[in-house]
Every structure is written in structure tokens, then in C-alpha cells.
Amino acid sequence: MNDLTYIIATRKGSKRIKNKNTRKFGDSSLLEIKLKQIRRVDKKAKIFLSSNCDVSLKLGVKYGAKIDRRLEKFATDHVPMRDVYKYLANKIETKYACYLHVTSPFLKDRTLQNAKRFFFKQKKFNCLASVTEVKEYLWYKNKALNYNPKKHPRSQDLPSYYGINFAINIFSTEFMKKKGRIIGEKFYPLVLRHPETLDIDHQWQFDIGNIIANQKNTN
Numbered sequence: 001m002n003d004l005t006y007i008i009a010t011r012k013g014s015k016r017i018k019n020k021n022t023r024k025f026g027d028s029s030l031l032e033i034k035l036k037q038i039r040r041v042d043k044k045a046k047i048f049l050s051s052n053c054d055v056s057l058k059l060g061v062k063y064g065a066k067i068d069r070r071l072e073k074f075a076t077d078h079v080p081m082r083d084v085y086k087y088l089a090n091k092i093e094t095k096y097a098c099y100l101h102v103t104s105p106f107l108k109d110r111t112l113q114n115a116k117r118f119f120f121k122q123k124k125f126n127c128l129a130s131v132t133e134v135k136e137y138l139w140y141k142n143k144a145l146n147y148n149p150k151k152h153p154r155s156q157d158l159p160s161y162y163g164i165n166f167a168i169n170i171f172s173t174e175f176m177k178k179k180g181r182i183i184g185e186k187f188y189p190l191v192l193r194h195p196e197t198l199d200i201d202h203q204w205q206f207d208i209g210n211i212i213a214n215q216k217n218t219n
Helices: 030-041 054-062 081-089 109-121 173-179 203-218
Strands: 004-009 046-051 066-069 096-100 127-134 161-172 187-192
Touching (some): 004 030, 004 081, 030 046, 030 054, 030 096, 030 109, 046 054, 081 173, 096 173, 109 127, 109 161, 109 187, 161 187
Parallel strands (some): 004 046, 004 096, 046 066, 127 187
Antiparallel strands (some): 096 161, 127 161
């Protein structure tokens, strides 16, 4: 798909996990795992890497990515994500974009390929977003949200809720530019299963992910 750009956006450092994106993870790093995956799925893929981290940008060059040294004001904890999305969208030249988070290291190549194939064949949805199916007994402010406690159902009979996990998002660049979003109202929920759903956001997730990654490397 020549009219699609893969977007990777990272920031230097990390408050929860020091140098999360570039430190050793398995036999690589979170960022390099994602860059390698894109190249496996599509050797001629357009990759756009936006970061304020010199280590990340150098790695992007190694894998043939178009480099954007992101302005510091778009790399803070205070800037609204809609502003970041619009900033990124204005630098993309293709009609479509696939936003991949490096914090989803166990996304399968096959899943990414199938997601692209489905999105460009169908006409019903304007976006695709990977999700985690949630079938749990949910409560909020001391009230059950998705079941009647007086008629306690089996967990498999609970209604399905979806949690956005951001492993894959596919959409039109124009939508991202106008709305400052990567998920529209008419999006297709692509359900992922563990360990593809694992999002490396906290130290314990990094540690568990490292164990899984090292097991995969030795098997």
C-alpha cells in the first residue's frame, strides 16, 4: 500500500520507566522491535518517526524512516494529544496512516497484515483500532455497570466491552489533521488477545514483557 505511512512517535526519557523506548528489551529495544516489524511486513514501507530523542532518531535512520525532530512543545506532558496528532498529520504526505505504538512489542506480523488488508477492502468503517475485550464484573461509584448483582451471571455471559489498547490504529490522514484524533465514531474494533494486548506502560509490565521476550528468543 503505497498511499500509507506508518507513524511512530516517541519521547526521550520516561517518568515511569527510564529510557523505556530505547533501553534493552529482550535482545533489542521497544523502538527497534517496531521498526523491524514494519520492515518485515513491508520492505518498501514509508515510515515516519517523530521524536525529541537523539537515540531514537538515529535508530530511525538505520531503518530508513523519515525523521522528524519534534519540537519540545509537542513532547511535554502538558500538550493536548489533539495538538500532537494535528502536528504529526501535517507532516504526512500519504492519504492514509497507520499509527503504531512501540509499547506493544508482541503485536504479530500476521495481525498487522490482516488489519491493513481488512481496512482497505471494507467500506463501512472510517478507522480501525485494536481493542482488548473486557468481560469482567464492572462497578463504578458503588454500582454495577454491566450486570445485575441480584442475578449474578456467568462471566462468559457478560456483555463485551472494548478497551482501546492502541497497538494498531489505521485512518485517513485528513481525518487526523481535521479532528486531532486517530479514532473516529465509525471505527472497526480489532480484538487482540494476550500477549498482543500487553502495553508497556509501567515497570512491572516492562519486567513481565522482558521475561516473555527472552523466552521467545530462546525457544
